[in-house]
Amino acid sequence: MLRGVELRGVRIPHNKATAELATVRMPVPTQVIMPMNQHVGAPCEVQVKRRAHVDVGTLLGHTDARMSADIFSPVSGTVREIRSIHYSNGRSTQAVVIESDGEQTIDNNIAPPEVTDYASLVEAVRHSGIVGLGGAGFPTWLKMDSDLSTIDCWLVNGAECEPYLSSDYREMVEHPDTILHGIRTCLDFSGVPRARICIENNKPRAIELLREMSAGDDRIEVFELPARYPQGASRVILRNVTGRSVPRGGHLTDVGALLFNVTTMSEIGRFLQDGMPLVRRRITVMGDAIETPQNLEVCIGTPVKEILEFCGLKSQPRKVVIGGPMMGITQVEFDAPIVRANSGLLAFTNELVDRPQTTACIRCSACIDNCPMRLAPIDIQKAYMRRDVEKLDELMADLCVECGTCSYVCPAKQPLAQSTRFARAFLRAKQREAKGRR
Ligand code: SF4
Ligand code: SF4
Incomplete structure (x- = not known):
């Protein structure tokens, strides 16, 4: 178990200026780029050929590998290319490039799934392409395919604690009906007795609306959480809602x-x-370089540069981030597409990007006091610099949730989150190596 103390977090400016703006549907782009690895597991295998015609909802990628989710076409049009694309993190993958015909004709196979029991519900979701949309990209069907005999609570994460992002908030105020339909169907067929929709208390409209619409269904509770970052991290929300670790x-x-x-x-x-x-x-499109910040509904596979053009740029951004400012990934390649786990696109100018110089640690302990997982980021950084596997194991570097809080609070501007992320990957690799030797 964790150390049995309250998980923590920080108050950070929310900067959610787009929260009360209704979602705008972006016109269909001329081209979409559909990478085959839009989930945590093995990439899908391409199921279409060059020059083939596809419709909206046509299967583009599939694999029988367990940790994966099928990929479908968001446009009707012609497959122009199947090529390798490179991400800012250095990885590369196969991608299907489709030129849209603007017609948006629907694939003939599209029909509501027949669901009669929990197994058929999981099977239906398996062919829906749905993955964790909060950023995780974990195949949803696989999560549902767990042993449910001991599950007594289905938590629904509406915390959206990252600054700037308001995409989940708009879902709660614009589509509470489909959220509740999803929850009720999952509860009906799984036998899990209750669900809790967990929302930070800085979103009173969403709380009120979901309470009103779920009234009379005793299985569903809307649970109000204090607005503290990183409230939405899975282990943090679990602890704060259920008291479990x-x-x-x-x-x-x-x-x-x-x-x-x-x-x-x-x-x-x-x-x-x-x-x-x-x-x-x-996705929420924001940042001081964006002319018209907004929540935009986009075709998955739309290139970043087309979204930036659609929202307009006040000036050339110096930093573009996919995701939120705390956990997002900086982009160097604007041709890269938005994939299904992305919930934000932020563009910043110099002023907000320039970081003060890193200075020596003053041993203030702010990084330790505020880490939601009760880790010691500065000690992890030192152990990682020595590549001291035993010490990293003792410091439980593998429990880091990569929330970025330590870097945010450090007065010396030490790159703690970055070093903890490397340390975690290093420790896990060493643990895997050791397991392989046994
Ligand atoms: S990034 Fe990791 S070490 Fe830093 S505060 Fe978050 S959980 Fe703790
Ligand atoms: S917050 Fe920064 S200055 Fe304070 S102990 Fe941690 S690393 Fe050192």
Whole structure:
């Protein structure tokens, strides 16, 4: 178990200026780029050939590998190319490039799935292309395919604690019906007795609306959380909502809980009604370089540069981030597409990007005091610099949730989150190596 003390977090400026703006649907782009690895597992194999015609919802990628989710076309048009693309993190993957014909004709196979029991519900979601839409990209069907005999609570994560992002909030105020349809169907067929929709208390409209619409269904509770970052991290929200902690190396299911992002749950509800797999998603486009900040519903696969052009740039951005400012990934390649786990696109100018010089640690302990996982980031940094595997293991570097809080609070501007991320990867690799030798 974790050390049995309250998990922590920080108050950070929310900067959610787009929160009360209704979602705008971006016109269909001229071209979409569909990478085959839009989930945590093995990449899909391409299922279409060059010059083939595809419709909205046509299967583009599939693999029988367990940790994966099928990929579908968001546009109708012609497959122009199947090529390798490179990400800013150095990885590369196969991608299907489709030129849109602007017609948006729907694939003939699209129909609401027939669901009669929990197994058929999981099977339906398996062919929906739905993955964790809060950023995780974990195949949703696989999460549902857990042993549910000990699960007593289905948590729905509407915390959206990252600054700037308001995509989940818009889902809660614009589509509470599909969120509740998804929850009720999951509860009906799984036998899990209750669900809790967890929302930070800086979103009173979403709390009120979901309470009003779930009134009379005793299985569903809307749970109000204090607005503290990183409230939405899975182990943090679990602890704050249920008081439970996950054993080191374990999963939420080990302590009787399942956790789904609120937009993921809404997509399940929508898919059950219309049968269209996941081909579009909402992203928050913000940052001081953006002319018209907004929540935009885009075709998955839309290139970043087309979205920036659509929203307009006040000046050339110096930094573009996919995701939120705390956990997002900086982009160097603007031709890169938005993929299904992305919930934000931020563009900043010099003023907000320039970081003060890093200075020596003053041993203030702010990084330790504020780490939600009660880790000691500065000690992890030192142990990682020595590549001291035993010390990293003792410091439990593998429990880092990569929230960025330590870097944010450090007065010396030490790159703690970055070093903890490297340390975690290094420790895990060494642990895997050791396991392989045994
Ligand atoms: S990034 Fe990791 S070490 Fe830093 S505060 Fe978050 S959980 Fe703790
Ligand atoms: S917050 Fe920064 S200055 Fe303070 S102990 Fe941690 S590393 Fe040192």
